[in-house]
Amino acid sequence: AQKITQTQPGMFVQEKEAVTLDCTYDTSDPSYGLFWYKQPSSGEMIFLIYQGSYDQQNATEGRYSLNFQKARKSANLVISASQLGDSAMYFCAMRKNSGGSNYKLTFGKGTLLTVNP
Amino acid sequence: DAGVIQSPRHEVTEMGQEVTLRCKPISGHNSLFWYRQTMMRGLELLIYFNNNVPIDDSGMPEDRFSAKMPNASFSTLKIQPSEPRDSAVYFCASSPWLAGGNGETQYFGPGTRLLVL
Numbered sequence: 001a002q003k004i005t006q007t008q009p010g011m012f013v014q015e016k017e018a019v020t021l022d023c024t025y026d027t028s029d030p031s032y033g034l035f036w037y038k039q040p041s042s043g044e045m046i047f048l049i050y051q052g053s054y055d056q057q058n059a060t061e062g063r064y065s066l067n068f069q070k071a072r073k074s075a076n077l078v079i080s081a082s083q084l085g086d087s088a089m090y091f092c093a094m095r096k097n098s099g100g101s102n103y104k105l106t107f108g109k110g111t112l113l114t115v116n117p
Numbered sequence: 118d119a120g121v122i123q124s125p126r127h128e129v130t131e132m133g134q135e136v137t138l139r140c141k142p143i144s145g146h147n148s149l150f151w152y153r154q155t156m157m158r159g160l161e162l163l164i165y166f167n168n169n170v171p172i173d174d175s176g177m178p179e180d181r182f183s184a185k186m187p188n189a190s191f192s193t194l195k196i197q198p199s200e201p202r203d204s205a206v207y208f209c210a211s212s213p214w215l216a217g218g219n220g221e222t223q224y225f226g227p228g229t230r231l232l233v234l
Contacts, residue, residue, distance in 0.1 A: 045225035107160045
């Protein structure tokens with residue numbers, strides 16, 4: 001079974017500072033993918049970034065980067081130059097990339113990020 | 118490009134009434150997912166369709182819930198009769214998933230906020 005742990009229920013950051021949101025995972029599958037989603041107060045789920053377990057480099061998408069440490073089973077999201085609009089709930093998720101039930105996303109409980117002006 | 122479209126965005130109904138939630142996936146995506154989000158249980162996968170065929174409905178809470186996908190561009194989730202404990206946000210997501218492949222990102226719709234009184 002897969003498990004995602006987000007240990008930070010809430011985080012605060014000053015505008016223009018960088019922030020790291022933690023995510024650790026547990027799986028016995030050799031091939032898997034890790035995702036981060038953003039859910040602002042309006043409620044929609046917005047895909048941010050994806051990391052494959054065999055990807056050699058850490059994924060980056062604009063101000064978002066994923067600090068992937070496979071041996072530690074961690075996939076932390078780094079947001080650089082925080083903006084007020086980054087205030088939202090952030091979910092880490094994973095899915096195995098082969099075998100049965102390889103469509104299922106397992107979500108963490110989320111981290112609520114507040115960006116202060 | 119249009120994202121996943123869901124309707125209605127908000128629904129308030131009385132216990133015992135039938136509720137129908139609608140979803141239009143992203144054009145060309147052949148996988149569709151229905152999720153439910155509550156504070157207590159987080160995000161739960163209710164049902165997964167691939168090429169309009171239900172593949173996994175193990176997450177459907179009980180017989181009161183049913184889902185259909187009559188064609189590649191439309192799906193419904195029906196609750197009959199509705200109960201107060203069904204109050205939640207219901208998300209539809211789609212992906213260009215090919216069963217057995219490496220998988221793709223799931224893109225979520227804006228969600229339907231359901232309140233059953």
